[in-house]
Amino acid sequence: MASDRVFNFSAGPSAMPLEVLEEVQKELVNYKGTGMSIMEMSHRSKEFMAVASQAEKDLRDIFGVPSDYKVLMNQGGATLQFSSIPLNMLGSSDAKADYLVTGQWGEKAHKECNKYGIGQLACNTKATKFTTIPNKSEWKLDPSAAYVHYCANETVNGVEFSYTPDVGEVPLVADMSSNFCSKPIDVGKHAYIYAGIQKNLGPAGMAVGFLHPKFADGSKELKICPTYCSFKTTAANDSMYNTPACFTMYVMGEYLKYTKKVGGLQYWAEMSDKKSGMLYDAIDGSDGFYQCPVVKDARSRMNVPFTIMGGNEELEKKFLEGAKKQKLYTLAGHRSVGGCRASLYNGMPLEGVEKLTSFMKSFMDENRK
Amino acid sequence: MASDRVFNFSAGPSAMPLEVLEEVQKELVNYKGTGMSIMEMSHRSKEFMAVASQAEKDLRDIFGVPSDYKVLMNQGGATLQFSSIPLNMLGSSDAKADYLVTGQWGEKAHKECNKYGIGQLACNTKATKFTTIPNKSEWKLDPSAAYVHYCANETVNGVEFSYTPDVGEVPLVADMSSNFCSKPIDVGKHAYIYAGIQKNLGPAGMAVGFLHPKFADGSKELKICPTYCSFKTTAANDSMYNTPACFTMYVMGEYLKYTKKVGGLQYWAEMSDKKSGMLYDAIDGSDGFYQCPVVKDARSRMNVPFTIMGGNEELEKKFLEGAKKQKLYTLAGHRSVGGCRASLYNGMPLEGVEKLTSFMKSFMDENRK
Numbered sequence: 001m002a003s004d005r006v007f008n009f010s011a012g013p014s015a016m017p018l019e020v021l022e023e024v025q026k027e028l029v030n031y032k033g034t035g036m037s038i039m040e041m042s043h044r045s046k047e048f049m050a051v052a053s054q055a056e057k058d059l060r061d062i063f064g065v066p067s068d069y070k071v072l073m074n075q076g077g078a079t080l081q082f083s084s085i086p087l088n089m090l091g092s093s094d095a096k097a098d099y100l101v102t103g104q105w106g107e108k109a110h111k112e113c114n115k116y117g118i119g120q121l122a123c124n125t126k127a128t129k130f131t132t133i134p135n136k137s138e139w140k141l142d143p144s145a146a147y148v149h150y151c152a153n154e155t156v157n158g159v160e161f162s163y164t165p166d167v168g169e170v171p172l173v174a175d176m177s178s179n180f181c182s183k184p185i186d187v188g189k190h191a192y193i194y195a196g197i198q199k200n201l202g203p204a205g206m207a208v209g210f211l212h213p214k215f216a217d218g219s220k221e222l223k224i225c226p227t228y229c230s231f232k233t234t235a236a237n238d239s240m241y242n243t244p245a246c247f248t249m250y251v252m253g254e255y256l257k258y259t260k261k262v263g264g265l266q267y268w269a270e271m272s273d274k275k276s277g278m279l280y281d282a283i284d285g286s287d288g289f290y291q292c293p294v295v296k297d298a299r300s301r302m303n304v305p306f307t308i309m310g311g312n313e314e315l316e317k318k319f320l321e322g323a324k325k326q327k328l329y330t331l332a333g334h335r336s337v338g339g340c341r342a343s344l345y346n347g348m349p350l351e352g353v354e355k356l357t358s359f360m361k362s363f364m365d366e367n368r369k
Numbered sequence: 370m371a372s373d374r375v376f377n378f379s380a381g382p383s384a385m386p387l388e389v390l391e392e393v394q395k396e397l398v399n400y401k402g403t404g405m406s407i408m409e410m411s412h413r414s415k416e417f418m419a420v421a422s423q424a425e426k427d428l429r430d431i432f433g434v435p436s437d438y439k440v441l442m443n444q445g446g447a448t449l450q451f452s453s454i455p456l457n458m459l460g461s462s463d464a465k466a467d468y469l470v471t472g473q474w475g476e477k478a479h480k481e482c483n484k485y486g487i488g489q490l491a492c493n494t495k496a497t498k499f500t501t502i503p504n505k506s507e508w509k510l511d512p513s514a515a516y517v518h519y520c521a522n523e524t525v526n527g528v529e530f531s532y533t534p535d536v537g538e539v540p541l542v543a544d545m546s547s548n549f550c551s552k553p554i555d556v557g558k559h560a561y562i563y564a565g566i567q568k569n570l571g572p573a574g575m576a577v578g579f580l581h582p583k584f585a586d587g588s589k590e591l592k593i594c595p596t597y598c599s600f601k602t603t604a605a606n607d608s609m610y611n612t613p614a615c616f617t618m619y620v621m622g623e624y625l626k627y628t629k630k631v632g633g634l635q636y637w638a639e640m641s642d643k644k645s646g647m648l649y650d651a652i653d654g655s656d657g658f659y660q661c662p663v664v665k666d667a668r669s670r671m672n673v674p675f676t677i678m679g680g681n682e683e684l685e686k687k688f689l690e691g692a693k694k695q696k697l698y699t700l701a702g703h704r705s706v707g708g709c710r711a712s713l714y715n716g717m718p719l720e721g722v723e724k725l726t727s728f729m730k731s732f733m734d735e736n737r738k
Contacts, residue, residue, distance in 0.1 A: 083595030
């Protein structure tokens with residue numbers, strides 16, 4: 001029941017729409033009268049193939065994926081993708097790739113590239129503690145790079161690109177794990193977009209990819225690429241070279257159906273603007289009681305990190321405890337940065353953010369000296 | 370309801386115990402009063418960490434895993450493991466490893482090794498169409514091999530080792546994907562055991578590994594090993610270096626609890642013997658109407674391939690259609706070998722095999738010329 005629900009601000013895995021969960025629950029033991037659970041079905045069965053192909057069709061429709069692009073679904077999350085990208089896109093071990101590093105995830109992606117080729121830093125905002133996105137004039141782009149990689153939204157640091165980086169003719173690669181399905185995107189400007197789905201589109205255990213056909217023929221694949229990671233193999237087998245994460249794929253499919261019903265990416269974009277706007281207003285209007293370390297034009301609509309009284313750990317602890325009593329859960333910042341963080345993915349209703357900002361106001365009134 | 374269930378002989382994903390499915394369904398929207406679904410929980414939350422550590426504890430108890438062994442849980446199935454094994458166990462790219470190839474999965478594992486080192490064929494039964502396991506006297510074992518790999522049960526071909534191969538001092542590696550959790554195993558005789566869980570222990574999307582500590586310190590890891598595939602990284606982070614397949618892990622945990630309740634591996638072993646014995650008796654007692662291509666001492670208790678009238682495709686099609694009408698599902702052989710195949714994993718009740726053998730008898734009576 002809706003009244004039993006807490007408001008879960010987890011950075012991922014994260015809140016999902018109740019309607020999706022209830023549909024999954026209803027069908028769990030006996031999927032549409034087949035006499036078996038979706039978890040029990042052969043991935044080659046007629047019934048499951050219909051689920052998988054509908055999910056791909058809905059991804060293509062909702063995201064406007066160009067028809068010649070391949071849709072990939074793989075296990076291993078963004079972390080395995082960090083390896084798969086150089087393994088499938090460098091072409092040779094002496095090739096170079098550019099990385100725009102604006103947070104901890106981009107940093108990991110860059111590091112992984114150096115196992116297989118030469119990962120170059122086109123920018124790196126570590127000196128600002130990952131609170132900014134430099135202007136393009138400051139990027140050091142190499143026109144001979146095999147690709148340029150950026151992380152569209154940094155979950156830990158709360159930094160989001162509000163635009164598609166213009167990198168000229170060099171293939172553009174985006175990690176969209178934590179803002180995928182939160183706004184319309186220009187797929188055709190990217191050579192590869194990938195995203196773990198456990199933020200805005202389902203449970204953990206699968207990543208979706210949209211791949212330009214140029215990288216689906218294996219011509220840039222290194223010989224040491226694990227077969228599981230091969231873009232060519234995945235594309236040629238419709239993401240079923242081996243057994244896929246069937247149940248996860250099915251739940252994503254239900255989430256996609258729900259997305260269509262409520263109004264597609266435009267709806268999620270409006271909701272995200274509204275929810276994040278409300279929270280940033282509460283922070284910025286607190287006269288410094290709450291502070292977000294990220295500069296305004298790089299702030300994420302998905303993950304909102306904030307400190308209390310300039311990083312007062314005692315107050316932050318009190319805040320988290322008080323919030324939990326109001327059914328406002330999982331508001332601690334990432335282990336590596338501390339403070340607080342509210343993640344506002346699609347599964348978080350507006351009501352949850354209203355309740356959070358209202359609690360923030362009363363907590364401030366009680367604790368400001 | 371139990372009466373709605375079909376008997377699903379799928380080779381994986383496959384039938385699960387109804388009681389496990391019903392428990393998962395009950396808890397799906399609101400896990401134990403937490404106000405959220407297990408799919409929505411942060412993998413670092415207290416509640417989910419309890420689920421994950423209980424699952425590991427139950428794996429250790431049920432399988433008798435030596436306390437110094439590491440338990441690994443990874444996405445990507447056995448296919449990604451085929452790469453991870455040489456990447457973590459060869460030590461160098463000029464090292465050799467022995468492969469006992471007794472079916473299509475072992476063949477794939479062997480092929481993958483050659484990307485990273487020298488995969489040697491200690492035996493290969495392809496000439497018998499993978500219907501045998503040669504005696505040890507015929508194996509060409511190299512005492513300097515980094516490891517010996519075997520596939521304990523070949524799902525496609527229906528070939529199963531009924532014993533642990535004796536390979537002396539060389540580390541032994543087993544792919545147990547399709548007979549894991551079907552009988553007690555001697556973990557301590559293996560350097561590494563791995564298994565996709567979608568046969569006898571849960572839904573698709575995760576593989577479990579039991580690793581000797583010698584291979585958990587990274588000393589044999591190649592530099593090109595993707596971080597996601599690193600045994601060292603996985604072990605050091607309790608399989609949570611990045612977001613794991615949380616829901617899949619939870620369902621496996623429920624399956625493990627059920628396994629304990631019914632009597633552990635001994636119970637599954639007795640059931641497997643009984644079910645497969647009944648089916649092989651029906652085949653062998655059919656005076657050649659049904660035939661299993663696998664020699665008796667290499668026959669699998671999990672996957673029983675058989676032909677009808679020496680491979681009469683018309684009759685086989687009629688058989689599959691008739692079976693479906695009796696709620697006996699997914700009995701076609703693997704695309705690559707044709708014929709019929711019944712998989713008898715833990716989720717298949719004895720009643721299903723009784724119904725199958727009874728149908729086989731009446732089909733034979735009607736169609737024998």
